Amino acid sequence: MSEQIKKFMYINRRAPYGTIYAWESLEVVLIGAAFDQDVSLAFMDDGVYQLIKGQDTSEVDMKNFSPTYQALGDYDVTKLFVEKESLEERGLTLEDLMPLTYEDEDDDWAEKASIRLVSRAELADILEQQDVIFSF
Amino acid sequence: MSTLHTVNKSPFEKSSMESCLAYAKAGSSVLLYEDGIYGAIKGTTVAEKVTAKNGVNFYVLGPDLKARGVSEDKVVDGIEIVDYAKFVTLAAENDKVQAWV
Amino acid sequence: MAIEANGKTFETDEEGYLTNLGEWEPAVAEEMAKEDDLELTDEHWEIINFLREYYEEYQIAPAVRVLTKAVGKRLGKEKGNSKYLYALFPYGPGKQACRFAGLPKPTGCI
Numbered sequence: 001m002s003e004q005i006k007k008f009m010y011i012n013r014r015a016p017y018g019t020i021y022a023w024e025s026l027e028v029v030l031i032g033a034a035f036d037q038d039v040s041l042a043f044m045d046d047g048v049y050q051l052i053k054g055q056d057t058s059e060v061d062m063k064n065f066s067p068t069y070q071a072l073g074d075y076d077v078t079k080l081f082v083e084k085e086s087l088e089e090r091g092l093t094l095e096d097l098m099p100l101t102y103e104d105e106d107d108d109w110a111e112k113a114s115i116r117l118v119s120r121a122e123l124a125d126i127l128e129q130q131d132v133i134f135s136f
Numbered sequence: 137m138s139t140l141h142t143v144n145k146s147p148f149e150k151s152s153m154e155s156c157l158a159y160a161k162a163g164s165s166v167l168l169y170e171d172g173i174y175g176a177i178k179g180t181t182v183a184e185k186v187t188a189k190n191g192v193n194f195y196v197l198g199p200d201l202k203a204r205g206v207s208e209d210k211v212v213d214g215i216e217i218v219d220y221a222k223f224v225t226l227a228a229e230n231d232k233v234q235a236w237v
Numbered sequence: 238m239a240i241e242a243n244g245k246t247f248e249t250d251e252e253g254y255l256t257n258l259g260e261w262e263p264a265v266a267e268e269m270a271k272e273d274d275l276e277l278t279d280e281h282w283e284i285i286n287f288l289r290e291y292y293e294e295y296q297i298a299p300a301v302r303v304l305t306k307a308v309g310k311r312l313g314k315e316k317g318n319s320k321y322l323y324a325l326f327p328y329g330p331g332k333q334a335c336r337f338a339g340l341p342k343p344t345g346c347i
Contacts, residue, residue, distance in 0.1 A: 030297065068295050
């Protein structure tokens, strides 16, 4: 049986704590990573809030799951597309996001940035190339 | 009759904040909490509407800012950062609370 | 379910994982190992402590292949392979070692 690698895209459009979507998405991505597919994540609309650095939930009695995004590299999930327009509309820049990285196995474990800032038009093209899209 | 309006939804996802701003009269107060705190960040179209609204007192809940990684220097000037105790005080000081959920 | 260790009772879920991560203490791991007919050596503890540090940093229990890779990088190649890890934890380095370490069942373990 031939194993064909498919392009899987997880689209994140929700803020992290008001609803369960962001955490659910992250868990599905980590579980799905076991299937050796070509996985990408997209952060658009309120989804960009998930990646804001310095989250501290100690005063609101919820689990701070933002450190888990840094583990994505260990799970070979290394493509996190962040939509530029969504960031700008929300008064944010790349500087406000966590500096997520992965170690490139094919390049002597060099540390590289996982977050790729793309325009809405570029992201539309990327979505066009996917085989499967999961929406959260 | 003074009213405390509360908004706990992101202004970029739901119209709660916009409706609240349209309804809030001079002398009333607006408190942003949970995902509503995203309406307190500087440099957005929502922030412009907040700044343009005269005679309304704006508050944002500090612990929810902190949870979401929004530092205090990103908050629009004129929005007061408050703690849970002040939230309770505001609710008690006003005649009623209207929640924009 | 529950487990008795160090004169205290610790609540566990139906698969034997600690319900409250914050309650963990080394005696819990010792007791769980005893129930699995294992005696914990320094080599076991090295992995258990590694898992606890991983959880502290990333807030998840790593899947077994992620653990294997990470152990290899941090503790040396001779330890970063399934043969070594399964020899220490015959019920699976992900599932069994995470349970001993007081972590939840690994995310991405299927």
